[in-house]
Amino acid sequence: MRNIFFAFSLLIAFGLNAQNKTQFMEIDYRMEMKLDAEEVLKNVPAAWRSQVEEPLRQEIKNGIFMDYKLKTNGSESEYKLQEKINNDQSPAGLILAQMTAMDKEALYKNIAEKYYLKPMNAGKSYLIKEELRDYKWKISKESAEIAGFPTYKATGELNDSTSIVAWYTPKLTIKDGPDRVWGLPGLVLKAEFNMAGTDIIIDAVKVAVKEEEIKITKPTKGEVVTEEKFMADMKELQEKYKEMYGGGVDTE
Template sequence: MKPIVFLFFCLLSCSITFAQKNDYIEATYSCSLSFDIDLFLNKIPVQERKEAEVYLKNSLDKGLILDYSLESNDSISIFKLIPKINNSQNEGSLIVEEMLAFDKLPTYKFINKKEYLKEIDILGKKFIIKEAIPIIKWEIQEDVKYILSKKATKAIGYIGNNPVTAWFFNDILLDNGPYLLHGLPGLIAEAEFNINNVNQHYVINSMSNKNKKVKVKFSKKAKIVSSEEFRSEIKKLQQNAKEDRVDLD
């Protein structure tokens, strides 16, 4: 009986080690963007729609893909853009350029405090958006698949009224993921959702465990604002820019 008991404990210890809590993870994700062209065209002046339609279709045909990195431990994470455009992307795409401008500085997510800080540098002004992390009510499904040769389980949730489909690793016990996603019992490896009529599909490309600390560094000169305050600040900057152009004319 002793060999059998010993084998049982060996198998038990292996299973416990396999699904262990990770202190630090580095991962990279690709984000594919897609959208309904008609929704965008409705916001564009009629005289400019034909030209815009051609441009938007070309952008979608070539593919809109951004790459991000995630550094995370069990309480803090840094999600930032990797400043490199994939060959499949349209390098002249205004949509990609806007995403690059918005995400060129990191997003810091504080899981324990349930808040995030998003750095933004726009029109020569630096801001830090400080907000609560969105609460996501997840429902874990029975579906499973393998991503990077690791078992992942499907979950469905909502960011506000926007549905989110995610796949999380069963053996990477880290409550985190790309963008502002969190709240599952494992690292989110894939996620798809729609925000502001743009569909975003994140897929993990690589992952490594390292003995490092997550270092949070952001500009002390930046103005800390809420999302609503940031929108007001942008309107002021845009108005000032218009007035400056009028003066030049």
């Protein structure tokens, strides 16, 4: 009887150790942006608009896609755009080139301490630091298979007027996900939300569980600012450019 009890205790201890074991993962995501053609065209100078309007509308209809990789160890993570050589001179190619230029640096998340860091370079180096958002997740029983894993649907609050939909898998117990998404009882494999009038869909296309340790580098360079402060500085910079270039974009 004592031997049976001892063996049972070992099984429990082994199970707890397996649950507490750090998981290292790399996840490839594809982000689709469904842009509003009318809003994009407002930022195209009138002299060029007739040349780019039709191809731009068609390419926006086809979708604008960007690839990202999440490296995570459960307590820290890095979410980075996977840059590709882009010789595409089409309107969509130029849009991607601008977005890539603004998103060169990885987003760092500290899940344990609930904050993120995002380096940005716009004339000078910034380091945006903010608390990770409490999405107030509500989990449903709706399920789907994504990237080979069973997932469950959750809805949350992105802000006072916008919701976010996420699909997470309890098979991978890391409370992480793409971009700034986090906080569910499993890895988020899909997220859908609207940001500044653009519908964004982020899907996992490949999940790799690693045996070797994944080390995450915490960014340290740049003036530490809030996102609100950074956006205010960018608005001020934009106004200066408008003055320099005679009023900027013609929106007639």
